[in-house]
Amino acid sequence: MDNKQQADRLKALWKSGRDKYRSFFVVLNEVRQEIGDEALASWCFDELSIGFSVITKTADILNNKIDTAKIKADLAAASRAEKPRARHDADKLRAAERRIAELETALARRPSATALGDVGRPLNASEVEAAEVRKLRKAGVSLRGIAASTGLGVRTVRTILDRA
Helix, strand or coil: CCHHHHHHHHHHHHHHCHHHHHHHHHHHHHHHHHHCHHHHHHHHHHHHCCCHHHHHHHHHHHCCCCCHHHHHHHHHHHHHHHHHHHHHHHHHHHHHHHHHHHHHHHHHHCCCHHHHCCCCCCCCCCHHHHHHHHHHHHCCCCHHHHHHHHCCCHHHHHHHHHHC
16 A cells, blocks of 8 residues: 555544544444454455554554553654755745746836837838827727728728727
8 A cells, every 4th residue: 555545544534533433343342242353454455445454553542552652653753854944945936036027027028028129020000000090999999890991901990999
């Protein structure tokens, strides 16, 4: 069984609460009485996909049969092992934030398209057509209506009006 499955199972058990977990053991005991002690371990593995050793160790923890100091020490060791990774993640985050700030600064220094003048392909309309588009728009005609009456494309009409 891999770590992800174990983690998923532990999360499900943690969320369901200790009372439901105890209920699990009550029902498990009923199954044990029905099928017998010898078949219980294989039944747990086949039907629940939980190794019997995991169940018995958990029962021992719940019944305080396992040394709580050992459990705390194991969890503390896991916590100590986590700290360098957390520091590494924080360092990576700070480096990414610095890089973003550098890129934003470089982007802010670049001249905008309007400062450079017309960018892209030349407009597919003469000055007379552009003046007609502006006049029609001022009269309240829609972009599609202007495009239909002038023979220009809607994108060209929009570009003319954006530049006005």
